Amino acid sequence: MGRFQLLAATLVLGLASAVVEAGPPVRIGIGFGFGLSFWVTRFVKRTAERYSPENMSDSLAKAVRAFGADLREAVTEGREAMREREAELRLDLESREARRR
Helix, strand or coil, X not given: CCHHHHHHHHXXXXXXXXXXXXXXXXXXXXXXXXXXXXXXXXXXXXXXXXXXXXXXXXXXXXXXXXXXXXXXXXXXXHHHHHHHHHHHHHHHHHHHHHHHC
């Protein structure tokens, strides 16, 4: 057994005996710390995956497609509104010309 392994074993045994002697509050704190560190590690990994180049390019492609669809819809709606307004103006113009005669 090397020096490092002996030192590590001594530290682990010392920590374990300190936990046993300290009682429930320390055990709860250690459990909470372990659970929190596990959650933080998982959260960081998921966030890193979400912002990976592959996922970012997929997200960007979806956003561009959605923007294109929204733009086409807006242009179609604008054209319809222009046609309706043009028809209203033509009717108004025709009625003014009819009154002049």
